[in-house]
Amino acid sequence: MELRRAIGDRRSIRFLLPHRPVELEKIQCMLEAARLASHWGNIGSLRALVIERDKASKEVVDALPSPVGGYQIQLAPVVIVWYLETEATEHAAARVRELVACGAVGYGDNKKEEVENSLVPIFEAMGDVVKAPGLNEVDCGQGIAQATLMAFELGLGTCCLGSGDPDGIRAKLGLPVSCRVLLTQTVGYPAEDPAAGGQRPRRDFEELFQLNAYDNPFPRSQKVVDDLKRDGMIQDPAPLPWREQELLYLRRALDLKGEGLL
Ligand SMILES: Cc1cc2nc3c(=O)[nH]c(=O)nc-3n(C[C@H](O)[C@H](O)[C@H](O)COP(=O)(O)O)c2cc1C
Numbered sequence: 001m002e003l004r005r006a007i008g009d010r011r012s013i014r015f016l017l018p019h020r021p022v023e024l025e026k027i028q029c030m031l032e033a034a035r036l037a038s039h040w041g042n043i044g045s046l047r048a049l050v051i052e053r054d055k056a057s058k059e060v061v062d063a064l065p066s067p068v069g070g071y072q073i074q075l076a077p078v079v080i081v082w083y084l085e086t087e088a089t090e091h092a093a094a095r096v097r098e099l100v101a102c103g104a105v106g107y108g109d110n111k112k113e114e115v116e117n118s119l120v121p122i123f124e125a126m127g128d129v130v131k132a133p134g135l136n137e138v139d140c141g142q143g144i145a146q147a148t149l150m151a152f153e154l155g156l157g158t159c160c161l162g163s164g165d166p167d168g169i170r171a172k173l174g175l176p177v178s179c180r181v182l183l184t185q186t187v188g189y190p191a192e193d194p195a196a197g198g199q200r201p202r203r204d205f206e207e208l209f210q211l212n213a214y215d216n217p218f219p220r221s222q223k224v225v226d227d228l229k230r231d232g233m234i235q236d237p238a239p240l241p242w243r244e245q246e247l248l249y250l251r252r253a254l255d256l257k258g259e260g261l262l
Contacts, residue, residue, distance in 0.1 A: 006149055008233035011196040013157025015250045016188030018075045021054070026154045027078060027187065033150035034143035041123060042095045042104075045088035045136045046143040049081040049173060063172035064184055071256050072159055076186035080147075081173060084140050084180045086131040092123040133180070140182055148185070157190035191250060198238030 027050055034046060051060060053076060064073050064081070073079060100107050100115050107115050130136070144160070151158045163169055166181035175181070190196070209218035228234045250256070 002231070004228065004231040004233040006152055008199065008228075008231075008235050009194065010149060010152045011157075011200065012159040013188075013190045013192060013196055014072050014159050014186075015191040015254060016072075016075045016077070016157055016186060017191045018077065018188070018254070020077065020189045021052075022078045022156060022187055022189070026151070026156060027080070029154060030080070030147040030150045030187070034147040037139070037143035037146045039139045039142075040135050041092050042099050043088045043092050043139075044095070045084045045086065046140040047083050047085050047179065049083065049175070051079045051081065053077055053079065060173065063169055071254075072161060072186045073184070075191075075254060076188050078187040080185045080187060081169070082140060082144050082182045082185060083170070083175060084136050084182055085178060086136070086180065087178045089126065089130045089136070092126060092130070093120045096120060096123050137182065144183075144185065151187060155189065156187055157192070157196075159186050160184075161186065191254060193246060195240060196238075197243035197246065198240040199235040201237045 031048060031050075034048065035044075037046070039045065051064070053061060061073070064079055096105075096119055097115065099105050100112075100119070105119075107119075148158055148160075161184045163181065163184065169184075170177075170179055170181045173181075205220045206217040210216055211218045225234060
């Protein structure tokens with residue numbers, strides 16, 4: 001599938017078919033995509049606990065509350081708990097040596113000493129600072145984004161769900177204290193039309209990006225926008241005219257009472 005089209009068509013899918021299981025092979029494809037994402041220093045701090053709702057205990061399902069849209073967890077055949085292992089940073093020096101050894105970084109094999117004297121000490125000296133929220137979360141976001149696009153390509157719908165109590169979820173799921181729960185992601189076959197009501201609005205491009213100086217908005221070329229519209233990446237913003245009727249239909253079909261619906 002073409003990347004532009006996939007970026008344009010992907011939506012957060014909140015309404016899933018509760019009765020249709022998701023093949024573990026497809027979940028594996030998501031995880032493989034996450035694993036191949038870029039990580040600072042190649043340390044790879046992203047982890048995931050995959051939960052099959054039908055096989056999970058009530059305690060485990062109950063450990064996955066969502067502040068909004070709790071119905072999503074109840075509908076989803078699979079929930080992925082994405083979390084971060086802060087201890088991964090302790091292997092930073094070894095990981096950077098590995099990057100050098102595979103030829104990624106630009107030091108030749110005969111420069112081993114240079115690497116040991118320059119790059120490695122930097123990574124060894126980083127200590128606990130790099131365990132704090134920041135760069136690692138960016139790492140993980142890259143992986144989750146790749147997994148999300150993979151899910152879309154496989155015909156699955158997903159929605160990321162934040163939590164007001166990530167530490168509570170961590171404890172209830174038995175994850176070590178060195179881990180930070182980032183978010184849960186519901187996965188299943190969509191109950192909604194693939195358009196899911198249309199492309200969700202975003203902030204103005206000029207508000208978001210600058211070129212060369214903070215007070216200089218990045219110039220947005222209309223031609224580029226038109227090309228991306230033609231390719232299906234930029235689409236008309238939601239809602240499509242029939243979205244309200246679709247939501248009504250979904251609530252009835254899935255027996256949702258309306259509480260917390262987004
Ligand atoms: C980190 C993260 C947390 C999110 N948390 C929630 C959530 O708790 N509940 C929810 O319904 N959607 C959640 N979303 C989905 C966003 O609200 C979604 O991106 C937004 O509706 C835009 O729609 P789109 O993803 O369809 O383009 C989250 C998304 C991200 C990336």
